Amino acid sequence: MNPAIDLIQSLLLVAIAPLVSGVIARLKAQMQNRRGASVLRPYADLLKLFRKHDMAPDTASWLFRFAPAALFAVTVTAAAFVPVLHASALFGVGGDFILLVYLLAFGRFFLMLGAMDGGSSFGGLGASREALVSALAEAPLLLALTSVAILTHSISVAGIVLFTLQQHPFQLSAVFVFALGALVLVAIAETGRIPVDNPSSHLELTMIHEAMVLEYSGASLALIEWASSIKLTLILALLIGVFAPWGMAAGASLVALALAPLFFALKLAALTIAIAVLESSIAKLRMYQVPDFLGMASALAILAVAFTALMR
Amino acid sequence: MGLIEIAAAKALASSAVFLFFTLLVMAAAKRISTCIVMFSVQSAIMAAEILAVAYANKSAEAYTIAALVIVVKVLAIPYLLFRIVRNLKASQDVASSTTGAQSVFIMVGLILLSFFAVAPYARTLRVDEDMLAASIALLLAGAFLMVSRKKALMQVIGLLILENGILLAALTTIFGMPLVIEIGIFFDLLMGVFLMGLFVFRIRDTFEHLDVSKLRRLRG
């Protein structure tokens, strides 16, 4: 329950987020038989963007200029909910999963509004598609986390991680399998990866997140890009913490705390490889197949919740 | 050694959950080979259950049945089905009449229904409620796949899953049927798949397609 370590782990999440995006991009490039850019490229991109001019379209109001700051602030605050090195976080006791999900929804709402402020078709396009995906993804996300919260008798993220950490891997209820399935599907939708959204496409037919940020430039764009990598990293850290937290320091022993980042890095590396393989091997879904995809996640989440009662 | 034992015990205790998972994957599957693989996995899980019972009771009969399940259901029938699929050179599409999400929702509904149907019996019979519910769910899922998938091969797979469910129900309540009956059932299945293989080619050659919803001459 050491606030210094909590602060360090939140800053760690924020700092390594661009690295995670860089690693995924490089792995995808290697799988496509290219060399790919350096894994530190996103940092260079952010530095470049922070130095560039920040331009606003003539239709924009103060909301357009404020939205990136709001998105960044909320995402960094959400990153302070997730335990990384030890089973507690800055907003540990009060940081429950409902607040986490709705904080992310806060950022998304302002991004949608900022997109529509540009007054172009792309903004409306991105906002309308994002509205579709987020409206349908919220229910399975909350239901899956509810089933996990019921199983671990705790609604705070730190509490969930602590409970799982204290159990032997083979003591966990099998219902976690369904919650994991549902959360993986929803995580793909929430972070905007293939098959739901293509983060590197700029064609009208295929973009959702990229369409929303088309009008942004300079430091605003840097904040938005950084916020979206922080969101990806924090969702990955959430998955690791909820389903495979072993390796985190349980007490305050220095040895355990020194080893914890290594374990986290290993697990994060495994997840990034999985994401890169997934993105390189399947095609992006058509827009109107995404509700089907999220429907499957909802069904899995409903089954997970039902099983928490049926398999007591 | 203790870790492996714990892992094995845990895996067996949650085999019902794994069976449900295979059912959900089959509901969401868009290709026939996925369904064949899932059927093979299901049979493997059931073979593991039978082996556990055999190990606990030291019964040779149970070992024989487990061996039969592995040879016939995990290896032979999927191999035959894969051969049929390959030789047909038809598309692997399942031709489902419900979308992916709808199938998964219906499957979830069937699983919950089987739990609610089984609840009173499980208590009186004093058997593992999860496994009994899984057997009913397999039955219903097999029937659902036969009804909703239009490819002829999917009818066979649905039937096989249904039979898996019956086998599991027998295993859970009366610890398996007598050996002779089991052998008879397995032969039936093998013959069924062989005949199906022959007929599928005849249907395809006569009608140039394998869509059962178009085979409508069976009318008075």
Next chain:
Amino acid sequence: MRAAAASMPMGLRTGIFLLSFVGFGTKAGIVPFHLWLPKAHPIAPSPVSALMSAVMLKTAIYGFVRFTFDFLGGGPAWWGYVVLLAGAVTGLLGILYALTEHDMKRLLAYSSVENIGIIYLGLGAALVFMANNAPVWATVALVAALLHALNHSLFKSLLFLGAGAIADATHTLDIEMLGGLLKRMRVTGTVFLIGCCSIIGLPLFNGFVGEWMLFRSFVAGSELPGILSAIVLPLMAGVLALIGGIAAACFAKLYGIAFLGRPRSLDAERAAEVAASMQAAMALLAAACVVIGILPGIVLNPLTVLARELLHTPALPEAVLPIAHTLPWIAACVAVLAIAAAGIRRIKRTVPTWACGLPALNSRMQYSSAAFSKPLRKVFSRVYEADRTVEVLYTQQPYFPKSILYRSVRTTSFEKSLYRPAVDAVVGMASRLRRLQTGNMQVYLLYIFLAVIALLVFMRFA
């Protein structure tokens, strides 16, 4: 009345419950008794609409709570399930209908239907908890419902007043004719944004606190002994999340189309900020929304005392208090980070919107309200049963039509499927009974004569 209710048989109490549910439900706007709401709210002047949504609907909630929790003292669990089902259906249908509207006040009216549904979800959960002897969680659910009622009255009246301000400035309430109002009506736009954030249930605004407590009580439903309640209550959390997700889409549409982007009509272009008194009224409500959102303890404490008195509960567990302690810290963190992030940038210039190198964009190239809601409307097309007509006027070649008229009308109507058959049946029966009225004096005397004979016979055998 409480004493009388305690001594009544179960059947009579069930009858009272159902009748009061239907009666108060009609006044509150439960589906399928909600038909009057979207017709009444838009016609009234905006301050009156605000009062209607804020206060009038809540009197129905008050009546229902009085009858069910105070007089009848709760009942069997199935009462709770009925209320939960009504709340879920009302919430979902309300927000789905709101999504399709482009008349601002009708949209807000349907959104009131949705919020009443959410309140009923809380009341249903409280009933289920009471039936299962869990008075602590029943209190939490009841407080959540009452808190949401209070929050709704604040942010809905804010939104209706905002609609009135827009009507005053632009003389239209059709979203498809608006746009770019935030630049022209800064204060109205800002407080309307606060209202939108509150109604969606974003943290740091008051709507979130009520929804959070509802979620909390649903998750706690898993601890109940009965399997049905342990499954249904957590699943209601999923329903609430779905309602919230669609509400976010709906209000992103409302705010984005009406206030952001380019103005779509001359009236919108010429809009000016409204009078200071109007601004002050809205700002007051917006301030209340934000204050309750950051420091919910202000209203939570009196509401908790009230609910505990109603349900005779000892004390609330610690579990529900963290939210009141956490939210101020979250607010502080977000504020500091947002100010820091906003300070980094330096806007250098304003440029025309990127139009892929083509000449300047005009307002018609933006997304319209119908376009924004199209994906969700398509997903939920079974609910809407849209009636589509497309009329094309061709010139010589079929590829260059002179005009295309596209009309899509939502036809699902409870009026058509539920009320009309019932009304027709009653009218049919009445017209058959009319044949008794022959107009002939002697026939009426015959009726009296037959009645006297029947009375004599009846008294002989009674």
